[in-house]
Amino acid sequence: MAPAPAIRVRPARRGDLDAVFAIDARVTGVPKRDYWLALYRRYGGGRDPGRQFLVATADERVIGFVIGEVRDWEFGSPPCGWVFGIDVDPQARLAGVGTRLLQAICDGFRRAGVDRVRTMLARDNHLVLSFFRSQGMMAGPFIPLEMDLSR
């Protein structure tokens, strides 16, 4: 059996976006090309340590991505890293890709001077919640709230 290709994590490039769209559309079932183009313009390129858009590759093929930023003083919270998107190609899962992506973005947050990382996702998203918990994340001191504006 051929050895598994090495996984590399690096800042996303414009040419990676088609693969990122495809992974996101396959996982969420909702294609959103314009959204990802806008995110790339804001977070891509790896120029700002406070904004990170990273991809994981194996044999130069994009197999996962993570995106996040440093957020300052939201409701009095000292600056902290926020991960607001992470996904791995379903065919590349269970190989530590998500762990490598999260470690890389956390390293970036440390370089940006923060010592805490947060995220928020649907409570029925057990797959990704279990992943974050397996990495040591616990419930934080903030509670997400929402309101139906149509009523």
Add this chain to the structure above:
Amino acid sequence: MKLQKNTRLALFSVLEFASDPTRHIAAGEIAQRYGVSSHHLAKVLSELARAGVVESVRGVGGGYRFAANARRLTLMDVVSLFEDLGGEPSRREEGDDTPVGRALAAVLSEIDEIAKATFSTITLATMLRLIERQRAEASRAAPARPGAARAARRAP
């Protein structure tokens, strides 16, 4: 929130077994560690065995050993064998149909949903890492005391 005694006992036992899946542990050893009767624990272990979480090992040195996948089995899988967490109330209570009763039910349901999401997303493997972290923090905080390290190692 509080878990029923059998549920807590099941979680303690399962984590003991999962911490070393190759080891058979006698029911009496766990009963002694957590200060419960062997008779009581036997019922809990029998339920866990029926669910395929542990399996009994006969003969000298017998007992039970872990039979599940620690990276897949969640706390909710174990809890739900012993209690119905946040299930529909079995009987109606006075005031349930009033606006106050319905508003209170909405708040309690919110709490239940969060509890269920928490239990459903913590696997035994994650829990064992949390325990390891607790142990490391305890040993950093406590000055070295003869026998303390040995006692800490015995619990999962």
